[in-house]
Amino acid sequence: MATITFHCPYCEQTCRSTLETDQPLNCSECSRQLFERVPILQSASLTRCLACPSHELFIRKDFPQRLGVAIVCTGFVLSSVAWFYHQVILSFAILFATALVDVILYLVMGDLLECYRCHAQYRGLDDLESHRNFDLEVHERYRQETARLKQAGETDPAG
Numbered sequence: 001m002a003t004i005t006f007h008c009p010y011c012e013q014t015c016r017s018t019l020e021t022d023q024p025l026n027c028s029e030c031s032r033q034l035f036e037r038v039p040i041l042q043s044a045s046l047t048r049c050l051a052c053p054s055h056e057l058f059i060r061k062d063f064p065q066r067l068g069v070a071i072v073c074t075g076f077v078l079s080s081v082a083w084f085y086h087q088v089i090l091s092f093a094i095l096f097a098t099a100l101v102d103v104i105l106y107l108v109m110g111d112l113l114e115c116y117r118c119h120a121q122y123r124g125l126d127d128l129e130s131h132r133n134f135d136l137e138v139h140e141r142y143r144q145e146t147a148r149l150k151q152a153g154e155t156d157p158a159g
Contacts, residue, residue, distance in 0.1 A: 006051035006120035008032070019122075025050050045127040046113065054117035056142075058134045062112040062123060063105060071101060116142045 002019040011030035019025070025035035035050040048055045075098025082091035113122040113131060116138050 002122065002124040004050060004120055004122050006034075007118060008034070009052075009118075019050075045130040046122060046125060049115040049118060049120055051120040052115060052118040054115050054142075056116045056138055057113050057122075057131050058116065058138075059111050059128050059131050060114055060134055061106065061109050063109045068102070068105070071098060071105075074098070 003016060004019055004025070005014065005016045007013075008015050008027040008029060010032045011027060013027070013029040015028045017025060017028055024033050026033050046057065049057060075094055079091045079094040079098075082088075082094060110123075111128055113125055113128060114120070
């Protein structure tokens, strides 16, 4: 079952909804309609974001990035403590164990589709191969657009 997690442009709450074919996409908090009809997702790939007008989506691992950073930082701190006490083998063992945990999580975790513009996340879609991986140039373009709108005191009409 495909789901979407998105930031509602009307009530500014984070919402999660199931994507049911030919049903409207509504915010679960304020019940406002964001998309008139969800397209058929099983036979065709998602070509645009349903929460904003963007057509640029990318694939990434479905893993909390803060947890990944916390694992790496914990390994670094523990390794540094072992190094301080001249426990060279223990220090390298901690670093290798941290890297092993990282590789295992990378292999086990699934993928999700994310929108560059509004960061809506789509889980459970069948056809992710038709989308590309993260592109820093596209991300930077949307980041700069958001910064310019914020500096001008405007709000993004799409969320």
